[in-house]
Amino acid sequence: MAGFEPGSLPDLLPLYYRRLFPYGPYGRWLSYGGVVKNYFQRREFSFTLRDDVYVRYQSFNSPQELEKEMQKMNPYKIDVGAVYSHRPSQRNTVHMGAFHAQEKELVFDIDMTDYNDVRRCCSSAEICSKCWILMTIAIRVIDRALMEDFGVRHRLWVYSGRRGVHCWVCDDSVRKWSSAMRAATVEYLTLVKGGSETVKKVNLTDPIHPFISNSLSLVEPYFEEYALVGQDILGSSESWEKVVALVPESVRESLLREFPKKHDSIQRWELLKKKMEKCKPCHAEWEIMLQYCFPRLDINVSRGVSHLLKSPFSVHPKTGRVSVPIDLRKLDQFDPFAVPTISCLCSELDMAHEEEDGEKENEAEPEPRRRTRDYKKTSLAPYVRVFEQFVEEMDKSRKGELLKRSDLQGDF
Amino acid sequence: MEFSREKRLKARLAGDRRGDLYPHSLQFYLQPPTENISLAEFENFAIDRLKLLKAVENLGVSYVKGSDEYKSRLEREIRKLKFPFKALVEDDYDARRKDHISHFILRLAYCQSEDLRRWFIQQEMDLFRYRFNELTGDLVEKFLKYVNLSYGAISKEVKEKLAVQLLNSTPGLNGAKVEELEFYKVPLQEAMDLFRVRRVYLLNAFTYVPQTDIVAIVLNNYRTKLSKALALTARSLPAVQSDERLLPLLNHLSHSYVGPDYSIQKSIGKISLEHIDALSVKSFPLCMRQLHRALRDNHHLRHGGRMQYGLFLKGIGLTLEQALQFWKSEFIKGKVDADKFDKGYAYSIRHNYGKEGKRTDYTPFSCMKIILSNPPSQGDYHGCPFRHSDPELLKQKLQSYKIPPTGITQILELVKGMHYQLACQKYFQLTHDVDDIGFSLNHPNQYFAESQKLLSGGREVKKEPSEPESSQQKLSSQKSTSSCSIPISSNTEADTELEGLDAYFTED
Numbered sequence A: 001m002a003g004f005e006p007g008s009l010p011d012l013l014p015l016y017y018r019r020l021f022p023y024g025p026y027g028r029w030l031s032y033g034g035v036v037k038n039y040f041q042r043r044e045f046s047f048t049l050r051d052d053v054y055v056r057y058q059s060f061n062s063p064q065e066l067e068k069e070m071q072k073m074n075p076y077k078i079d080v081g082a083v084y085s086h087r088p089s090q091r092n093t094v095h096m097g098a099f100h101a102q103e104k105e106l107v108f109d110i111d112m113t114d115y116n117d118v119r120r121c122c123s124s125a126e127i128c129s130k131c132w133i134l135m136t137i138a139i140r141v142i143d144r145a146l147m148e149d150f151g152v153r154h155r156l157w158v159y160s161g162r163r164g165v166h167c168w169v170c171d172d173s174v175r176k177w178s179s180a181m182r183a184a185t186v187e188y189l190t191l192v193k194g195g196s197e198t199v200k201k202v203n204l205t206d207p208i209h210p211f212i213s214n215s216l217s218l219v220e221p222y223f224e225e226y227a228l229v230g231q232d233i234l235g236s237s238e239s240w241e242k243v244v245a246l247v248p249e250s251v252r253e254s255l256l257r258e259f260p261k262k263h264d265s266i267q268r269w270e271l272l273k274k275k276m277e278k279c280k281p282c283h284a285e286w287e288i289m290l291q292y293c294f295p296r297l298d299i300n301v302s303r304g305v306s307h308l309l310k311s312p313f314s315v316h317p318k319t320g321r322v323s324v325p326i327d328l329r330k331l332d333q334f335d336p337f338a339v340p341t342i343s344c345l346c347s348e349l350d351m352a353h354e355e356e357d358g359e360k361e362n363e364a365e366p367e368p369r370r371r372t373r374d375y376k377k378t379s380l381a382p383y384v385r386v387f388e389q390f391v392e393e394m395d396k397s398r399k400g401e402l403l404k405r406s407d408l409q410g411d412f
Numbered sequence B: 001m002e003f004s005r006e007k008r009l010k011a012r013l014a015g016d017r018r019g020d021l022y023p024h025s026l027q028f029y030l031q032p033p034t035e036n037i038s039l040a041e042f043e044n045f046a047i048d049r050l051k052l053l054k055a056v057e058n059l060g061v062s063y064v065k066g067s068d069e070y071k072s073r074l075e076r077e078i079r080k081l082k083f084p085f086k087a088l089v090e091d092d093y094d095a096r097r098k099d100h101i102s103h104f105i106l107r108l109a110y111c112q113s114e115d116l117r118r119w120f121i122q123q124e125m126d127l128f129r130y131r132f133n134e135l136t137g138d139l140v141e142k143f144l145k146y147v148n149l150s151y152g153a154i155s156k157e158v159k160e161k162l163a164v165q166l167l168n169s170t171p172g173l174n175g176a177k178v179e180e181l182e183f184y185k186v187p188l189q190e191a192m193d194l195f196r197v198r199r200v201y202l203l204n205a206f207t208y209v210p211q212t213d214i215v216a217i218v219l220n221n222y223r224t225k226l227s228k229a230l231a232l233t234a235r236s237l238p239a240v241q242s243d244e245r246l247l248p249l250l251n252h253l254s255h256s257y258v259g260p261d262y263s264i265q266k267s268i269g270k271i272s273l274e275h276i277d278a279l280s281v282k283s284f285p286l287c288m289r290q291l292h293r294a295l296r297d298n299h300h301l302r303h304g305g306r307m308q309y310g311l312f313l314k315g316i317g318l319t320l321e322q323a324l325q326f327w328k329s330e331f332i333k334g335k336v337d338a339d340k341f342d343k344g345y346a347y348s349i350r351h352n353y354g355k356e357g358k359r360t361d362y363t364p365f366s367c368m369k370i371i372l373s374n375p376p377s378q379g380d381y382h383g384c385p386f387r388h389s390d391p392e393l394l395k396q397k398l399q400s401y402k403i404p405p406t407g408i409t410q411i412l413e414l415v416k417g418m419h420y421q422l423a424c425q426k427y428f429q430l431t432h433d434v435d436d437i438g439f440s441l442n443h444p445n446q447y448f449a450e451s452q453k454l455l456s457g458g459r460e461v462k463k464e465p466s467e468p469e470s471s472q473q474k475l476s477s478q479k480s481t482s483s484c485s486i487p488i489s490s491n492t493e494a495d496t497e498l499e500g501l502d503a504y505f506t507e508d
Helices: A006-020 A023-034 A063-073 A088-093 A112-118 A129-149 A179-188 A210-230 A237-244 A249-261 A265-278 A284-293 A299-303 A328-333 A342-357 A367-376 A381-409 B002-021 B039-062 B068-080 B089-110 B114-134 B139-146 B156-161 B163-169 B175-180 B188-195 B211-241 B247-255 B273-282 B286-298 B303-316 B320-332 B338-343 B345-352 B367-372 B391-400 B405-416 B420-432 B444-455 B468-477 B492-499
Strands: A043-048 A054-058 A077-084 A101-103 A106-111 A155-159 A164-169 B183-187 B201-203 B206-210
Touching (some): A054 A088, A106 A129, A112 A129, A129 A155, A179 A299, A210 A265, B039 B068, B089 B247, B114 B211, B139 B211, B183 B188, B183 B211, B206 B211, B273 B286, B273 B320, B286 B303, B320 B345, B338 B345, B405 B420
Antiparallel strands (some): A043 A077, A155 A164
16 A cells, blocks of 8 residues: 655545545435435535635535536545535625524534543554544444434444544434534533543433443443553553542542552452442442543534534545545444555556556546446445445435325325 | 493403413513504613613522522512513503513614623523413413423323333432323423433433423423524614614613713712722722722823723712823823823823813713723733633732632632623622622722722711821721822812713713
């Protein structure tokens, strides 16, 4: 695989946008079946161009127009914003105050740097396979809550390209949520509270809400591997002191005394659990698990209806990795380091092209078809497949809704 | 005979209609009023409601919402301002009408920005919550039906199946209560305030709300409706603003200070220049204390500071002659020579007193004005320290003024919540060692007047020239002694001259 150099972006991006970006399903996604008038046309996009030039309020008359513009501008980064009351590019023709954001997907941004206080394997800017488990846990917990508690159906989880994951919740009703609803949702999903000043960030009181108990049963299976083995949180006195600070005072002294007698984190955790049995009303054991593993959301990303978020299939300018959808059926096997970079994809394209040289190329073949074949020859293929399935699911349920409605109305 | 019978019939009909219009003492304000009213009534209704909402805000921060203290004080305010309170429909028509109309007027003023909307919604919700909780007996059910908020209760079977989850998600319940209470299936969006703090069971986009928590649902519903309405109002505002009778009032309302403007100096405020240093420590609000200190230290203040402080001094009773003397003596110690002072600065001081130019007699700035307009930049000392100072610096300053640490924490909490005037009230309480400030702070001169009243035990403040010994004592007892000794001017002649002044304008 070719290593990625940020300096090569100007050469690679044109190829990526001509031959690899999945415009078909992308346009279908954002059109949402064309049910609402001018929905796609009123969507804001923003582009980050060379030399950090940033342009907002871009809007397009069709997915094809978006495609042409992307191929012309070759943006380093693409963000997706809200659907506004009027076409964003024409906002200056609208009365003051009348131009406003109307709808947008509910989005979540989970970034590894928010866990810096509980991971020792990496410095702030990096990730590794040991701490990636935190993302897996986050996806499991949030996804279950979205589906079971919030009754949401259409969620797209995407690797951000560097240190985290995004979630796009696309149900019709959810896209209409106010910022108060979005903030309320994040609040419901938040258990870890407090900044660098706060030592104990999770405090549980009885009764334990079903959201917490459901989440705990998802966190528990990962705790040993992540915290006890990978992060070795009870491996040395320096690290176990931090953990002991989270248990009730009455138990601390005896733990500090007896920990050195044990051999590893796993044994020490057992000891801690035993001690906690004796002071029954408190839940320190759970609180520790949650403080080290529970998802940490950025409320500012989710709350604003007009907030812009990196588009799926956008390239990360620093790592070169593509923001690819994550297949939830294979969540535990997802490896962020195996996600293709733009340079690797382009060289895969070159190699495939060389193989074709031998065959006769049909010059009359239309571009879109060639492109469909193109990404299939690269490592991007499985990720586009996940995306296509996501869009198909939405199409299906939309058709189902329309059928139901027409049944009720008696139209045929 | 016939004639009088007709009259009686008419009277009864009118009464019925009025009863229909406002069948309950509270409402969701869904329909705007459609009658004609006079501009005077328009303005008075709006101002009264604004006073009520400010009282709601104040009480909400000073007392636990829903506590007995909170409720009794709020009741007092509502009665005083003649808003609807626990009355029979026939007797309450005027109050309910006022309630209806004033709400809609304030919408016009408070829809214009995110901050204003947020404030308005918060106070209206608190007011609504109070009134809803005061509804007795079957009035609750009747009201819920009236606003179409009857949700479906879940069946016994469903309740049994969900019993454990219901028990674990709803605080304050036990097994028996779960059995006996009704649980309503409320859509997610209508129970926002309950699910976001995880006080209900949430399953498949429905919350399961016990009948005891229905008030939160109602509030949520009210908030959603009001929020939407305000957004709509903002969009139609240009049409309203084109009515030139209304525009000044509406602008005034959202920034307004609705109290005495301290343009006329009362005898309680007469001060002598010798006392100013002591007074700045004892009776000045923090903003003026800060300005006074900066003036003493730097022998100069920039324009914003001169305006804010100069007008304040005028409001506490400093005469024009005293003012000229005060500022000149300070500025001369700095880089300004006497000549330059007379030519430049003296002119603007006289201007402030209405002696130059268009002869507008400017009124001292209210808290609202200081907080909202003309923020200080580098080298400025004006503004409101609770609003404009870095919290860390504010903390240090309060520490240097020997404010107890718990008091400082309370003040900083209020600042964090953007309750700047309440923070200043707290400062008053701490510096005067009282538990209850006894008034709602809106104006720096009000702070001064109340402080003087408190310190003099309600008596009139001693006038300076007759007691030189006590003023000497005051001077020596304060820590920050500047070496100047301003000659005591006999200003009785100047006083009488000013007393005759009438035309006072409010500068906006």
